[in-house]
Amino acid sequence: MRRTSSLLAAVAALALVLQPGLALARAGGGGSMGSRGGYTFSPPPMTRTAPSYAAPIDRSLTPRPSNPAYGSPGYASPSRSGFGSGLLGGLIGVGLGSMLFGHGFGFGGGGLLWLLLRVVIVVMLVRWVWRLLRRNTPAYAGAGNFFARGNQGVAPGAVPMGSGRAAAPPVAIGPDDFRAFEQSLHEIQDAWSRSDVNALGTLATPEMVSYFANQLSDYASRGERNTVTDVSLLSGDLSQSWAEQGRDYATVAMRFAMIDVTRDATGRITDGSPTEHVTATELWTFVRAHGGRWILSAIQQAR
Secondary structure (H helix, E strand, C coil): HHHHHHHHHHHHHHHHHHHCCCCCCCCCCCCCECCHHHCCCCCCCCCCCCCCCCCCCCCCCCCCCCCCHHHHHHHHHHHHHHHHHHHHHHHHHHHHHHHHHHCCCCCCHHHHHHHHHHHHHHHHHHHHHHHHHCCCCCCCCCCCCCCCCCCCCCCCCCCCCCCCCCCCCCCCCCHHHHHHHHHHHHHHHHHCCCCCCCHHHHEEEEHHHHHHHHHHHHHHCCCCEEEEEEEEEEEEEEEEEECCCCCEEEEEEEEEEEEEEEEEEECEEEEECCCEEEEEEEEEEEEECCCCCCCEEEEEEEE
């Protein structure tokens, strides 16, 4: 009974830490890909919507520089020692120890495992309250009450690769731009759901379209189709904007909800739910020629 209780407690801890609701089949497949110009291999600044470092881009046509200052080791290191991974490892270790030895480790009651479970519950409650408070922060004026007032312009001290300047010139981002970013989110997911590569070609760079096309081909080869519907932007803010080599760039953090379902050739659901919304937080980078229209050039996952 003690071993069974320990096993159930460990499973409950995992369920708390690894919360459901993260979609991985949408456009981009939950990966980090594309190009951000001179900042491709540098982390975008954190925002209220994405308050941790973004996952490094692992697929890009931009050549990776030899300068280690822009390499992925320093990029990924802030997220490797996070509280979540350490807590998860500790819970697994304590759970295994309890099952192997068949007893607790003191602290009374249910032992150390039960104490850690209570800590996890408190942490999850604090995170929930924090998210609730963040939703009530003032929104960017005229941006549909979704994009918050965040960093306006390029991150201080950021320097594109190969640039001899102290910093890239910032680009002013206003309500019309934020509306364009939100519209792109809806249009890209819609084109993805219809497997319309031609439509994607008008919304994203050729590089991003090639990644989308490869993912759609993988689904087709398995006789499956992924659809993303009822997309709703929950929050968003500007992470970074800059001008480089005659082009404007903007990276925005977006947290959105959607119905994400994968079906086989017979219409049977193989993944997802047609009634339950899932959420995702991503950083999308857009590019445009001066005075032109924003198109998607990169997607990164928020940690």
